[in-house]
Each structure stands twice: as structure tokens, then as C-alpha cells.
Amino acid sequence: MRLERLRIKGYKNLRDCNIEFHQPYLLNAVIGNNGSGKSNLMEAILHILIGVYFKKPPPFDFSFDFEAQGRHIALTGAKRKLSVFVDNERKPLDFFAERLRDGAAQVYFPELTLVYYSGECQRVSRLMATYRRHFERLTRKPDSDRHRPLFVQSSNAQAQVILLALFAHSHRGLTERLGLRKVVDVSLVLRSPSGFDPEKHEPKLWNTVGAVRRAVAAIDETATSAESRRLDRRDAPGSESGLAYTEHRTYRFGDEVHADKGLDRLAERLTKGGDNLYLALEHLRARGIFASVSFRLIGRADDKPFEFDQLSEGEKQLLAVVGALQLTNRPDNLVLLDEPDTHLNPLWSWDYPSMLTEALDVEQRRRSTVLMATHTPIMISGMTSDQVLLAHPPSDGAPAFTRPRRHPRGQGIANLLCSSEFFGLPSSLDKETQRLLDERLAISVKRELTEEDRERLKELNTQLEIFLSPGISERDPNYVAFLRQRHPTV
Structure with a gap:
């Protein structure tokens, strides 16, 4: 599945959301503060797909364009009425929904939508439970008992079964990594x-x-x-x-x-x-x-x-996402991940995009999309601006999601953390160290230093374990001139 356009109006804090996916990337990330709508975006996508499957419009207006299995699909919901277009040709909703139940022969949805939430989300759980009950009834019939599910939800609670299945089916990549x-x-x-x-x-x-x-x-x-x-x-x-x-x-x-x-x-x-x-x-x-x-x-x-x-929570989380994807993937996939990195160490977070990519073969990567919400700068550090959505709190007239002006790739973790465009930390240092550096800066840009200032600079340099030659305590004229140009009011 390749995402193209998505408009959502009136779902929770997504009052008027318009997103364009100009380039078809496998990996896509959504970042933003808590409450900015990252998880709501993925919930809304799931509401749309499962709602259309059951011919029940979600409780909000939307339009959703995507490519699935080589066909262009346009889904629209307005005033609780659904309409469907396939390759620019309108299709009756009953016909479209019935074809989604054709098993391997269905060609209108991604062959798999894999969902993972690191925490509890009752709304998503209810949606998935509704589909599971339907699928269980569907596969009781002789003519559909070999159908594979279109929607699968993975969780850390399933990690034990996933690990056993990886060994049983000889998927050794992730088990060897662990x-x-x-x-x-x-x-x-x-x-x-x-x-x-x-x-x-x-x-x-x-x-x-x-x-x-x-x-x-x-x-x-x-x-x-x-x-x-x-x-x-x-x-x-x-x-x-x-x-x-x-x-x-x-x-x-x-x-x-x-x-x-x-x-x-x-x-x-x-x-x-x-x-x-x-x-x-x-x-x-x-x-x-x-x-x-x-x-x-x-x-x-x-x-x-x-x-x-005895496995760690991070290991179980890798199994729940990467392992589940290896076991369930189809030629055409949509993967919705809400904070799949909450228990991962920095090295695994750094390698995580590669793990997701390697879970799919070359053709699957071309025909699939992973959309994940994250708070971790390491996860987006190798992405371009077209792969990242910035989620913003609700504000009159302001877009809910925008693209960054700069590429995260090549900036480094510290720059991403401190950039107001991305994560907006005041400093990559801890608060106390930054306070000492700020105090040292305030003293060092003074035109005249008192004896007390000189003593304090020595103390600060000692505390910060910085040994410069010539040091700030010796009043390096070139460094001070630079600081005064940056801080002319001092």
C-alpha cells in the first residue's frame, strides 16, 4: 500500500487535517508533543479502513487516497455517507465491501494491515476485536477457511508465541540478533x-x-x-x-x-x-x-x-513488531506503529529502521508503507523531510501536520533534540551543566572582570572539567570578541 492523500475533519483533536504523501517511502514517522494527535492519525486510518470493510462510516468526514495492489483507491466519507472510487471509476459500496471478503483474490485493500500500540488503546482494541469476531465466523465456511486476516494487531503479550513461530518457520535473522x-x-x-x-x-x-x-x-x-x-x-x-x-x-x-x-x-x-x-x-x-x-x-x-x-521488555517489543511483521507480511502491506521503541536501547533504536526494512523483500518494500509515531530522535535521524510529519497541537487556522524544512538525515541526534523544528529541547546537556555554562558565558562577555569574577570563572572551569589553552579564565581576546559580537547588549 502506498499512501497518497489523507483529509480528516472532526476526529478528536484532528479538526481539519490535510496530508499529502508526495514521495512513496517505505518508512514514515510522525513526531510531536504528547496530545498533538500522532496516535489519533493512525486511529483515524484504522477507523476508515475497518469502517469501509463493514460499510459503516466512521464518526468524522474524510477522504483517503492510496494505491493498493496496483489500483488507485479513493475513499470518501461525508455526513455519514461513504463513496468509493477504483481507478477513477465509482463502485457500489456493497460490491466493494463484498470483494474485500474474497481472501487472496481481494485487490482493493492492502493484503495486510499490521497494527501495534505500545500502550493500551481501547478504541483500537474494540475495532480490532470487531474484525476478529467477523474473521472467525468467515473462516468457519469451507469456501473461505483458508483466508488470511486483512487486519492483525500485535502486542508484547504475543511475543512468546511470535518467538516460537520464528523458530518453527526458520526465521533466523531476528533470533540471531537477540x-x-x-x-x-x-x-x-x-x-x-x-x-x-x-x-x-x-x-x-x-x-x-x-x-x-x-x-x-x-x-x-x-x-x-x-x-x-x-x-x-x-x-x-x-x-x-x-x-x-x-x-x-x-x-x-x-x-x-x-x-x-x-x-x-x-x-x-x-x-x-x-x-x-x-x-x-x-x-x-x-x-x-x-x-x-x-x-x-x-x-x-x-x-x-x-x-x-528472562527476556527484557525491549527484546519482547522487537519480537512483537519486527517478528510479527516477518510472520504476517504479504506482498502489499500497511504497518501502523504507535511508539514501537519505548523499551529499546539507543543502539537498537538506531538500527530499527534497518530491522523493519529487512523484514520485507525488495518487492514488498516497493509496495508497502510503515507509519510510526515516535518520541525518539534516533528513529528519524536517517530520514528525509518527506518521510517525517510534524504534529502540532490544535490551533485556529494552523495545519495539524506539516513537513520539516530541513532533512533530519545528517543533522545528528543532538541537533535534532535541540532544533525547535523537531524536538525543541533547550539544550542537549543536563540542566545543571547548562546552568553552569550559561553562568560562565555571562561572566566571560563582561568588558571588565572583578576579582570575584575571575575566581568564579576558575571555579566554573574546574566544575566543568574544561581545560582550555588559552582558557576563558585568561580572557582570550579573540573568543571574547566573538562573544561580544553575538551578545552586543552585554
């Missing part, structure tokens, strides 16, 4: 779905259908071993009438000699059916069938296995 070599002692726990009645339904696959049945069968038939535990529900408060028990099955993969062989077989089986382990388990989770996963990791400095919970 210093992880293999997984061992893999166990998956599934439980019988709500509505399963052992007295009426076949017990092996719990009377599941479609994509869910295919995933349960793949796990059941490739596991090294399985254990079943039944919990009696006849007398349990709130239990459904006629349901004798809930079954919990623990599936184990591999053994001490072949720790990952069962996992390899599971991945191969799912791949042949057009699935992967991450999407399959999340699909089972949505149905209440996937209960938990556990495994241990080998890597780091030695061969001693350790638990997943």
Missing part, C-alpha cells in the same frame, strides 16, 4: 471450545470446523506426545447445560535428542495449508481454544536453558 539459538521443552495447552458436548460431538477435534479444525488437527498429529485432563463441569456454577467436562490437552514437541523436530513438522504442516504458527495460535486464542504455551531458550553466553520471561 542471541537465541533454539527452543526446547515446547508445550502447547489447548482446551475444548465453548459449546463442545462430548455426548454429541466427535471428541478428537472437538467438533471444530474450517481453519480452527485444520490448526487443531495439525497440532494433534505432529506433537511428540499428548496428555489429556478432563475437568468435570456438570455441577460447576454457570456451566452450560449438558456439558459434562472441559478437556485440557498438553501437547509436547521434540525430545532430548531432537528438541525441535516436532516443531518443524508442525510448521511444515501449517505452511502447506497456507497458515503459520503465529496466526494459527492467535486464531485458536480468539476461539478460547489456545490456553498457554511454554518453552525454554538456549543461547546467550552458554548452553544452559532459560525461561522466556
Whole structure:
């Protein structure tokens, strides 16, 4: 997907937002103070796409132009009415929305919209939950049970499943970057779905259908071993009438000699059916069938296995975004990331654009867009001005988003931090050091120094651990002349 134009009127603090995307870049960033509308922009895009999918206009007027799968799409919403144009030809909304349900044959939306929010956003969660419920019903049907979801939301809570899927499907780039070599002692726990009645339904696959049945069968038939535990529900408060028990099955993969062989077989089986382990388990989770996963990791400095919970929050965040993108990407993608760097160290932030780029192949990069909100200057330090949107607080007559006049690329982190155009810090130094420097400057530009001034300059130079030759304390005439030109009123 390539973004072209977006107008939003009346969504939260986006009173009259007009954005032009003149150049098709893979990576795009939105920066601005808290409350300036960065997250609202991505929420609005999601509102539009999911709203059109369900033929329900979002609660604001908009126009949205983009290129998806080689077609130019123009979506408009005005006074709660939707209109759709494909390659400048008007299409009936019913026809357009129905074609979005054609699975691999749909050609009007990006094949994947991946969403990540570092914090909680109930509005986005509700939108995604509505789509997940619909998709679960859609894939119960035999003619659509192999469809892949158009919208996927990743989170740090899914990082464990994502890491397991990366190993299962041999995506080694990110795992090697994290210093992880293999997984061992893999166990998956599934439980019988709500509505399963052992007295009426076949017990092996719990009377599941479609994509869910295919995933349960793949796990059941490739596991090294399985254990079943039944919990009696006849007398349990709130239990459904006629349901004798809930079954919990623990599936184990591999053994001490072949720790990952069962996992390899599971991945191969799912791949042949057009699935992967991450999407399959999340699909089972949505149905209440996937209960938990556990495994241990080998890597780091030695061969001693350790638990997943020993990974840092930064490592989990990389898995939730970069790992999810590797597992879900399609030829045509839209990726919406809200502060995906909150737990990353500076080195990973510096390398993050490369990680996102490397998660896609050359053709995918040409046909995809990543839009991310960030507060980190490192993240935009390699971008051009056409890749950056500056978000501004609501103001009468002022645009909600503008492009910077200068390219962030080549300016350096300190300059980006202190530039009023970007992050607007008063100084790249801490407050106390800057206060001492300001005091030293105020003394050094005086035409006449008292003995007290000279002593104070010595103290300041000592405190700042600056040793200049000739030093400021010696009143270097060239430096003082320069300062007086800069500060003529002193």
C-alpha cells in the first residue's frame, strides 16, 4: 500500500487535517508533543479502513487516497455517507465491501494491515476485536477457511508465541540478533471450545470446523506426545447445560535428542495449508481454544536453558513488531506503529529502521508503507523531510501536520533534540551543566572582570572539567570578541 492523500475533519483533536504523501517511502514517522494527535492519525486510518470493510462510516468526514495492489483507491466519507472510487471509476459500496471478503483474490485493500500500540488503546482494541469476531465466523465456511486476516494487531503479550513461530518457520535473522539459538521443552495447552458436548460431538477435534479444525488437527498429529485432563463441569456454577467436562490437552514437541523436530513438522504442516504458527495460535486464542504455551531458550553466553520471561521488555517489543511483521507480511502491506521503541536501547533504536526494512523483500518494500509515531530522535535521524510529519497541537487556522524544512538525515541526534523544528529541547546537556555554562558565558562577555569574577570563572572551569589553552579564565581576546559580537547588549 502506498499512501497518497489523507483529509480528516472532526476526529478528536484532528479538526481539519490535510496530508499529502508526495514521495512513496517505505518508512514514515510522525513526531510531536504528547496530545498533538500522532496516535489519533493512525486511529483515524484504522477507523476508515475497518469502517469501509463493514460499510459503516466512521464518526468524522474524510477522504483517503492510496494505491493498493496496483489500483488507485479513493475513499470518501461525508455526513455519514461513504463513496468509493477504483481507478477513477465509482463502485457500489456493497460490491466493494463484498470483494474485500474474497481472501487472496481481494485487490482493493492492502493484503495486510499490521497494527501495534505500545500502550493500551481501547478504541483500537474494540475495532480490532470487531474484525476478529467477523474473521472467525468467515473462516468457519469451507469456501473461505483458508483466508488470511486483512487486519492483525500485535502486542508484547504475543511475543512468546511470535518467538516460537520464528523458530518453527526458520526465521533466523531476528533470533540471531537477540542471541537465541533454539527452543526446547515446547508445550502447547489447548482446551475444548465453548459449546463442545462430548455426548454429541466427535471428541478428537472437538467438533471444530474450517481453519480452527485444520490448526487443531495439525497440532494433534505432529506433537511428540499428548496428555489429556478432563475437568468435570456438570455441577460447576454457570456451566452450560449438558456439558459434562472441559478437556485440557498438553501437547509436547521434540525430545532430548531432537528438541525441535516436532516443531518443524508442525510448521511444515501449517505452511502447506497456507497458515503459520503465529496466526494459527492467535486464531485458536480468539476461539478460547489456545490456553498457554511454554518453552525454554538456549543461547546467550552458554548452553544452559532459560525461561522466556528472562527476556527484557525491549527484546519482547522487537519480537512483537519486527517478528510479527516477518510472520504476517504479504506482498502489499500497511504497518501502523504507535511508539514501537519505548523499551529499546539507543543502539537498537538506531538500527530499527534497518530491522523493519529487512523484514520485507525488495518487492514488498516497493509496495508497502510503515507509519510510526515516535518520541525518539534516533528513529528519524536517517530520514528525509518527506518521510517525517510534524504534529502540532490544535490551533485556529494552523495545519495539524506539516513537513520539516530541513532533512533530519545528517543533522545528528543532538541537533535534532535541540532544533525547535523537531524536538525543541533547550539544550542537549543536563540542566545543571547548562546552568553552569550559561553562568560562565555571562561572566566571560563582561568588558571588565572583578576579582570575584575571575575566581568564579576558575571555579566554573574546574566544575566543568574544561581545560582550555588559552582558557576563558585568561580572557582570550579573540573568543571574547566573538562573544561580544553575538551578545552586543552585554
